[in-house]
Amino acid sequence: MNAGWAEALPWTIVLPMVGAVLTPAVAARRPRLAGTWAWGVLLVASALASGLVYQLATTGPFSYDVGGWAQPYGIELRFDHFSAWVLPLLLLFVVIVPFSWRYLDHVMPDERRPAFYALLLLNAGGMIGFCVTGDFFNLFVFTEVVSLSSYALVAVGGRGLAAFAALKYLFIGAVSSLLMLFATAQLFALTGSLNMADVAGRLADVGGGPAVMVAFAAYAVSFMVKTAMFPVHVWLPDAHAIAPSPVSAVLSGMVVKIGIIGMLRVYQVFFAADVLELGAFNQTLVWFGAISIVMGAFFAIFQDDIKLMLAYSTISNIGYIVLGLGLASPYAVIGASVHVFNHALIKATLFLAAGAIIHQTGLRTLSDLRGIARRMPQTSAAMAVGAVSIVGLPPTAGFVCKWYIALGAFESGQAPFGFALVFGALFIFIYYVRMLNAFYFQEPVHDVVIEANEAPWSMRAPVIVLATLCLVLGVLGGIPLSFVEPAVLELLPFWGN
Amino acid sequence: MSDVFDAVMLSLLIATAVSVARARDLLAAVVIFSLYSLTMTLVWQHRGAPDVAMTEAAVGAGVTTVLFLITIARTTRREKP
Amino acid sequence: MKPWSLLLVLLVALPLVVGVVNLPPHDAPDAPIHTGVGVRYLARGVEETGNKNLVTAVLLNYRGFDTFFEVVVIFTALAAVLALPRGSAADPGGAPAAAAKAANGSDIVPVSPVVSYVVRLMAPFMAMFALAMLFRGHVTPGGGFQAAAVFAAIFIALGLVLGPTRVAELVPDDWRPWLQGAAPLAFALIAAIGWRLTGAFLGFPTDDHTAQEAMGLFLEVGIALGGGVILARLFVEMET
Amino acid sequence: MDVVDARPILAPFVSFLCAGLVFAVGRSIFWRRFFTFLAAFIKMGLVLSMLPGTLRGVVYVYDFVEFTPGIGIAFRADAYGMFFALVSSTLWLFTTIYAIGYMQGDRDRVRFFGFFALCVSTTVGVAFAENLLTFFLFYETLTICTYPLVVHAETPEALRAGRIYLTYTLIGGGFALVGAVMVNAVAGTLTLSQPGILSGDLGTPTLAIIFTCLTIGFGVKAGIMPLHGWLPIAMVAPTPVSALLHAVAVVKVGAFGVTRVIYNVFGVELLGVLGFTVPLAFLAAFTIVASSTIALTQDHLKRRLAYSTISQLSYIVLGAALLTPLAATAAIIHVANQAFAKITMFFVVGAIARTTGKKHVSEIDGIAARMPISMAAFTIAALSFVGVPLTAGFITKWYLALGALEADAWWFVLVLIVSALLNAGYFFPIVHRAYFRPAKEPWPTLEEGRRFETAKTLLFPIVICAAYVLLLGVTAEVPGMPFSIAQVAVESFFAGGGVVP
Amino acid sequence: MLLFGLDLDYVLVVVLFCVGLYMLVSKSNLLKKLLGLNVMETAVFAFIVTSGMIEGGDPPILVAGTAAPYASPIPQAMVLTGIVVAVSVTAVALALIVQIHAHFGTIEVDELKELP
Structure with missing residues (x-):
């Protein structure tokens, strides 16, 4: 009854979960086997995901009824253009995991590796589920799986300080999940159903009362917290800086995007029902986005620790995406949705390269890492490519989305935000120039930097692959853009233009 | 009659919640919290949700309270003002 | 304020x-x-799922996918506790904290004989009650989680009385990682079987009641066992 | 008419590939030189092979990738693009020869030659850009690729120069991006193939914002007066970099951009109506005069040349701003004239610094005795800048004056005369010192067995470029030479109206 | 039960939510914050189950003793899952608190802030 690859939809979610559950069992005797096991599971999952994307490309969005129950009665999994983000997400995981094999040597003793890789797999599975589910309560459960594994992954590396940062993240994350649960309950009380498409239908005849407004507001605030937007971004810098680098790459690149994809899902439901007038909300999104860009870039300039600075630049890039969404013009939303992927790719490159450098030298601040490029040429080159692409300069992936979001800004007549977008990001380049100068053009100070040798092959290969992808996608950026376009145009009529 | 029971139970709940907040000694706070869970069990039972009542009793009052007690054993018992 | x-x-x-x-x-x-949506569950719930207790029906059958990942969340909590670095700053290697060691070398915190006798007396009855809740779950209120919680309560009570290491021996070492994952693995297995039988992931055959009964029960036992071991292991990990 | 052909993308790709190879295999000196020369010759061959077609009015087009309908990366070798590509690829060849000689025993040559090839590949990319997106893409990549060259010496003031260079060019890049995006939003298309894609009814305020953003964006690199600050400071870079980049590649990209905006984005008729180019023309005129006066005061040879570059570039901007076919021809042809003359001067200054270590005007008394050929070339270039007949410079000034009269802005002719005098003012003292002043202390004599004054690799490009200056001066009317390509380009710009000479 | 026109049950649930939130925000002891979080969670579960109630409804178990109208089973299923999730989050938080105390020797946020 389901078209070819659609059968694989539930298994793509369940596979990483079962893989995670089995990791302690598989790696009981030899803990280091956990890494290879996790990699294998992710490879199979990405094979399934590419089948799903192929199915999406050929026959358009499809859905899968779990348990055989018809649409509103059981849980429906819906695979549409926005959930195609699952494939690049898994591919990034497939690249990040090999990096972590050698990286974990200086982070944790071996017997804790199975638990770490279990958490990583659970995180991946949770995010796949989040992007694919078509049921509100299911969305909440997947958010919990992702959040819980993220809290733990942050605390895995350091000692007391990491635990404190993780606990701050936990408290804010738990409150935001509670708001999401409250909004789900509110919608359930109003419509009597949990299936997104069904709720949209029933919401139309419920009409736009204050209760519906509060439900939307609760969802919006919850996703704003999850994606670390301007007023509620406080938890992100410490959490992402203290976490081990592969974890920071996962957190900054993908876990933060949960809020964005959630917001897109909620947009789809509330606008299909057409019960809310969204001009004011879009405007606040645009303002918060713009402030996030400038504020993230501004704080990033004053950091000396590389990873803390990368965490702040995540806030700035999330501001991009939110600004794009808030502008609600076709080009801006296309640019924002593709930037979800591009930013994940670039941020993964930067964090892994920084991780490799920290792994080899043990130093984290810019002033200590002077002249590292001589001894670690390839990693520093990847860092340079990442730096250029995060600011959005042309030959790299970041540029194309910046062009589209700016185009959307000018097309919808909000020119000042176009200017803020373009020049807000240049702030951050001041730090990157300092970094590149320190890496390439200054003499090393510490002797550990002088004799540092290039990262081991299993760490260098992922970094190089990601860096080349950053460059290649700058030119071939068309593929994700043309892929996302139909979904955005299908969504846009509801935005009133 | 059931409305009066409802009102009393919910106000008792809020009273226990506030006293958990005010309790200085962490052990006392945890014990009051388990009392809070047990009251909540009664509320569930009254609202026609026996399954939830039993889970709340077993998991909410049972396991959570024990975990809190273990943590207090491993950390401090007094809350500094 | x-x-x-x-x-x-x-x-x-x-x-x-x-x-x-x-x-x-x-x-x-x-x-x-x-x-x-609730109307259909109330009207045709019993004959479609064979469960008189509709909450269990919704939990395991209609919205079984939610429960699958709820069980995964519990496992995540355990994985998190296992992944966190344990031990105080003094001996960061995560060696069992010295504080738990009582004066007489064994890790029994001195407990009055009355308490230990009562606990040991009550243990079998609590186990009986847990099994009752487990097997009657589809008719009366109860089911996997409640049973899991009670099993965990038995472990924890005995742990307090007999010392956590003795309790840990109850669950043989090389069995422990498999038992831990019992709940999600049970769900995955049932999902596979359901897929073969009805062509839908986690699909219970609506006509064949005995198969429904068996699969439902298998899930309940899986959840009880898995949940119980995880909660107990949480206690043991937090304790040492 | 448009012919689909892969050569417009192959030309930039060749030197991009060469950069990759140099980075990969650069350790061995032979292979590095081999690849650089091979790429230079192939690029020259590709561009020359397209020349006959361009002269016949054929335009080679190649759509590389389409992001979403209407926005993508595409290449188009129209007459003006071909002209600029021809100039920069020939000069890349000579500068490579010069750089090999100049960088003898220097450090980090792999990095130098790699980024050097990258810069030229982006310059040719800019020349062949079919739409503003591709143009901007290569424009910003050029900024990033030139940064390592500017800070090549790794001395504190090199880093300071690099930082200033980046601040200017990136802020300029920001304005250019905003302008390009507004064009895309307002006009719906980005193509540079039409003689003007914006229409009058968009409202003057929007058009004014677009014009200012684009002019500031490209003006930074074109060194128009308030935005020129980075150019003199960037002279700290090694001479081949100053020669090719700050005399040809980087600054010409800026001027090329301004002319593209005037001719292809706005179009001559619209600008005639709107009158935005009048203030631009005044600004250009001011830049010509002001930077020439500053050049008078500069004792450091390279800084004097830098200020002379700033003033020469504004000739191009002025020519474009006059909106008449003759002035347009002058503007386009000046791209070549100024390039060859300025590069000769930089080569000579570099040769002097390399052989005698003298960097200041006051120190080169009587150098002609020691380095006769170089100084002869320098004199030819100086004559060309002053505008003496038979040299390339004369043609530009001649057509620029005609253009100014055609646009009945007679006072521009005055500006030209004043600037010619000023040019004489700061070049002739150098020539005078070199030939007629006795050397303060005897110049280090030729080592035995050396027949020429400096290394052959330095001397050969100097002589060739000086010859080119004369060649361009003489062969204005000969078909097939750069001047005729300029005329084909002007025809396409003024397809709408105006008479073509 | 209606009180000045407001649905008392729902309002009391929100009040409970606010007590929990206040505890989480204002208390400086991490354990107290966690207790506040638990109170908030139970408050939201109370809201879900209350919304599933029905006038004089029996629990949705179709055996001899019960008769229509039945309380809706879906909210109860949601709350069951919610309680289990709440326990897991609490367990992780407690593990972190033990870790913080082991390293810093205190679980007061005010003191933790002063440490480097």
Whole structure:
């Protein structure tokens, strides 16, 4: 009854979960086997995901009824253009995991590796589920799986300080999940159903009362917290800086995007029902986005620790995406949705390269890492490519989305935000120039930097692959853009233009 | 009659919640919290949700309270003002 | 009273109150909840799932996918506790904390004989009650989680009395990682079987009641066992 | 008419590939030189092979990738693009020869030659850009690729120069991006193939914002007066970098951009109506005069040349701003004239610094005795800048004056005369010192067995470029030479109206 | 039960939510914050189950003793899952608190802030 690859939809979610559950069992005797096991599971999952994307490309969005129950009665999994983000997400995981094999040597003793890789797999599975589910309560459960594994992954590396940062993240994350649960309950009380498409239908005849407004507001605030937007971004810098680098790459690149994809899902439901007038909300999104860009870039300039600075630049890039969404013009939303992927790719490159450098030298601040490029040429080159692409300069992936979001800004007549977008990001380049100068053009100070040798092959290969992808996608950026376009145009009529 | 029971139970709940907040000694706070869970069990039972009542009793009052007690054993018992 | 936090609480509270108050009255029979999706579960729930207790029916059958990942969340909690670095700053290697060691070398915290006798006396009855809850789950209130919680309670009580290491021996070492994952693995297995039988992931065959019964029971046992071991292991890990 | 052909993308790709190879295999000196020369010759071959077609009015087009309908990366070798590509690829060849000689025993040559090839590949990319997106893409990549060259010496003031260079060019890049995006939003298309894609009814305020953003964006690199600050400071870079980049590649990209905006984005008729180019023309005129006066005061040879570059570039901007076919021809042809003359001067200054270590005007008394050929070339270039007949410079000034008269802005002719005098003012003292002043202390004599004054690799490009200056001066009317390509380009710009000479 | 026109059950649930939130925000002891979080969680579960109630409804178990109208089973299933999730989050938080105390020797946020 389901078209070819659609059968694989539930298994793509369940596979990483079962893989995670089995990791302690598989790696009981030899803990280091956990890494290879996790990699294998992710490879199979990405094979399934590419089948799903192929199915999406050929026959358009499809859905899968779990348990055989018809649409509103059981849980429906819906695979549409926005959930195609699952494939690049898994591919990034497939690249990040090999990096972590050698990286974990200086982070944790071996017997804790199975638990770490279990958490990583659970995180991946949770995010796949989040992007694919078509049921509100299911969305909440997947958010919990992702959040819980993220809290733990942050605390895995350091000692007391990491635990404190993780606990701050936990408290804010738990409150935001509670708001999401409250909004789900509110919608359930109003419509009597949990299936997104069904709720949209029933919401139309419920009409736009204050209760519906509060439900939307609760969802919006919850996703704003999850994606670390301007007023509620406080938890992100410490959490992402203290976490081990592969974890920071996962957190900054993908876990933060949960809020964005959630917001897109909620947009789809509330606008299909057409019960809310969204001009004011879009405007606040645009303002918060713009402030996030400038504020993230501004704080990033004053950091000396590389990873803390990368965490702040995540806030700035999330501001991009939110600004794009808030502008609600076709080009801006296309640019924002593709930037979800591009930013994940670039941020993964930067964090892994920084991780490799920290792994080899043990130093984290810019002033200590002077002249590292001589001894670690390839990693520093990847860092340079990442730096250029995060600011959005042309030959790299970041540029194309910046062009589209700016185009959307000018097309919808909000020119000042176009200017803020373009020049807000240049702030951050001041730090990157300092970094590149320190890496390439200054003499090393510490002797550990002088004799540092290039990262081991299993760490260098992922970094190089990601860096080349950053460059290649700058030119071939068309593929994700043309892929996302139909979904955005299908969504846009509801935005009133 | 059931409305009066409802009102009393919910106000008792809020009273226990506030006293958990005010309790200085962490052990006392945890014990009051388990009392809070047990009251909540009664509320569930009254609202026609026996399954939830039993889970709340077993998991909410049972396991959570024990975990809190273990943590207090491993950390401090007094809350500094 | 801290003014700033009061302000924040009010800022959050007011919209919630506004939202909540405008809902249809909470126990009105014509509220959308009772006229929405729930009607079908109440009307045809029993003969479609074979469960008289509709909550269990919804939990395991209609919305089994939710419960699958709820069990995964519990496992995540255990994985998190296992992944965190343990041990105090003094001996960061995560060696069992010295504090738990009582004076006489064994790790029994001195407990009065009355308590230990009562606990050891009560243990079998608690186990009996847990099994009852487990097997009657599809008829009376109860089911996997409650049973899991009671099993864990037995482990924890015995652990307090006999010392955590003795209790840990109850679950043989090379079995432990498999038992830990019992719940999600059970769900995955049932999902596979359901897929073969009915062509839908986690699909229970609506006509064949015995198969439904067996699969439901298998899930309940899986959840009880898995949940119990995980909660007990949480206790043991937090203790040492 | 448009012919689909892969050569417009192959030309930039060749030197991009060469950069990759140099980075990969650069350790061995032979292979590095081999690849650089091979790429230079192939690029020259590709561009020359397209020349006959361009002269016949054929335009080679190649759509590389389409992001979403209407926005993508595409290449188009129209007459003006071909002209600029021809100039920069020939000069890349000579500068490579010069750089090999100049960088003898220097450090980090792999990095130098790699980024050097990258810069030229982006310059040719800019020349062949079919739409503003591709143009901007290569424009910003050029900024990033030139940064390592500017800070090549890794001395504190090199880093300071690099930082200033980046601040200017990136802020300029920001304005250019905003302008390009507004064009895309307002006009719906980005193509540079039409003689003007904006229409009058978009409202003057929007058009004014677009014009200012684009002019500031490209003006930074074109060194128009308030935005020129980075150019003199960037002279700290090694001479081949100053020669090719700050005399040809980087600054010409800026001027090329301004002319593209005037001719292809706005179009001559619209600008005639709107009158935005009048203030631009005044600004250009001011830049010509002001930077020439500053050049008078500069004792450091390279800084004097830098200020002379700033003033020469504004000739191009002025020519474009006059909106008449003759002035347009002058503007386009000046791209070549100024390039060859300025590069000769930089080569000579570099040769002097390399052989005698003298960097200041006051120190080169009587150098002609020691380095006769170089100084002869320098004199030819100086004559060309002053505008003496038979040299390339004369043609530009001649057509620029005609253009100014055609646009009945007679006072521009005055500006030209004043600037010619000023040019004489700061070049002739150098020539005078070199030939007629006795050397303060005897110049280090030729080592035995050396027949020429400096290394052959330095001397050969100097002589060739000086010859080119004369060649361009003489062969204005000969078909097939750069001047005729300029005329084909002007025809396409003024397809709408105006008479073509 | 209606009180000045407001649905009392729902309002009390929100009040409970605010007590929990206040505890989480204002208390400086991490354990107290966690207790506040638990109170908030139970408050939201109370809201869900209350919304599933029905006038004089029996639990949705179709055996001899019970008769229509039945309380809706879906909210109860949601709350069951919610409680289990709440326990897991609490367990992780407690593990972190033990870790913080082991390293810093205190679980008061005010003191933790002063440490480097």
